[in-house]
Amino acid sequence: MWRRELAVSAPGKVILHGEHAVVLGKVALAVALDLRTFLRLRPGAEGRLSVSLPGVGVRRSWDSPGLRALRGRIAADEDESKSPSVEQLDALREFAGIAAGASAPESLATLAFLYMCLAISAKYGDVPSVEIVVWSELPTGAGLGSSAAYAVCLAAALLMVCGAISCPLQEGESTSRWTEEELTLINSWAFRGERVIHGNPSGVDNAVGTWGGALRYQAGKITPLKRVPTLRILLTNTKVPRSTKTLVAGVKEKILKFPAIMNPVLDSIDAISQECQSVLEAMPANPSPEHYPVLEEFFDINQHHLNVLGVGHPSLDRLCQVTASHSLHSKLTGAGGGGCGITLLPPDTSPLAVEAAKQDLCACGFECWETKIGAPGVTLHSCSSLSAQVLHALAQS
Structure with a gap:
């Protein structure tokens, strides 16, 4: 018992x-x-x-x-x-x-x-x-x-x-x-x-x-x-429903249609993942603030790549614009086409900036959490x- x-x-x-x-x-x-x-x-x-x-x-x-x-x-x-x-x-x-x-x-x-x-x-x-x-x-x-x-x-x-x-x-x-x-x-x-x-x-x-x-x-x-380090983020749910199956099929169709254009995009996304892994693994031993601008650039570049693949959405564009107005960097996470986005919060981000970003995101009709990854x-x-x-x-x- x-x-x-x-x-x-x-x-x-x-x-x-x-x-x-x-x-x-x-x-x-x-x-x-x-x-x-x-x-x-x-x-x-x-x-x-x-x-x-x-x-x-x-x-x-x-x-x-x-x-x-x-x-x-x-x-x-x-x-x-x-x-x-x-x-x-x-x-x-x-x-x-x-x-x-x-x-x-x-x-x-x-x-x-x-x-x-x-x-x-x-x-x-x-x-x-x-x-x-x-x-x-x-x-x-x-x-x-x-x-x-x-x-x-x-x-x-x-x-x-x-x-x-x-x-x-x-x-x-x-x-x-x-x-x-x-x-x-x-x-x-x-x-x-x-x-x-x-x-x-x-x-x-x-x-x-x-x-x-x-x-x-x-x-x-x-x-x-x-x-790996524990990183602070904002997690935002746009509440826009999406079909993962449809989005995956759309990416496949675009690759088949334009292989010479799309395959380098996929290679670049792969390189971002591997470079990001290297940064994450280096951070616990060397917790330098210099790592955060690199992670932010990865977010920006990958978000553009995902838009090129056709899995962006106006709601996700709005999310990125709102957070950028507070000097924060965001990308979609998951299937795209709506769904959720993540925003990196470096250690020197002021509480006022975080709160202002959250209020602006909620004003868009989004749901927002301040949380951590890792x-x-x-x-x-x-x-x-x-x-x-x-x-x-x-x-x-």
Whole structure:
């Protein structure tokens, strides 16, 4: 029986450089965003497993015998490259009363929870009677890795209560993290949860959520960077919806139409990613303010390249113009065509300039957060160490 009340958190992610070029084998840099998803874990009623997701309106509870009866049909394949089968997902939908083809966030989040719970318990032993509440600072559907942060938190919590990984938090500690071997296991199960939600994800988002910091992604290979600085940014959501599939197809069409023009643009984006990696890795040992103008130039050049690829948008142009009026540098992050942008805040940026930029961005109808990139990955917390805001949100279950 699980007897402790603890919390797990995992960060979201943004793409720093390499959007769209990464699809064509170039380097992309993904960084952990210090907007986090939080999971509270505590002992539950005997013989019951409960989950509450107040952000998407989910509050469900199942009895252990019912889950155990379904478990044999959900046992995970040892081949981690395989997605959950159609038969497995159909069985989960039937059990949870979710209509076939339902794609609302609450349906997919429930399916991912059930799949991970049953597949993990099939391999490592029963999930004990616990209550799980998950709340996130991340907006859903904005390309910021909210589903991966959810899957990482679930994987860590479920593996821990089943005994597959340790509970590293000692009495009196505020936070703790797992060993590298345990993080690898958390990441592999989070990836399986992401497959329930997205079908065929790249694995980047859950890797960022697990290890934090920054990672390099190229041709399917994910490499966490060893040491990176924590950088202050403004994250702005233009709230303009976009179709990643349509934008990717548009880039491909432009490359096929003008290969001699577009391929050098992709090569330049690749060079920016690699040069930026070198700067980030140099900064912890040599925290010179001279690095920041270089990072700002990378933002400016890459934003122009992304516009050339055809993934800009008037809302993103407006975002860049507003921040430039405050001597700040911005670029889109993710698919483009709307969505989100990031603005670098060097250490010498005055609080008044930041506040003025935020007000002007909000006046455009955008949503804006002052946050950090390079944040730590999945972390175990004592509940008493969480902020009042997070504790209040987790209590709304």
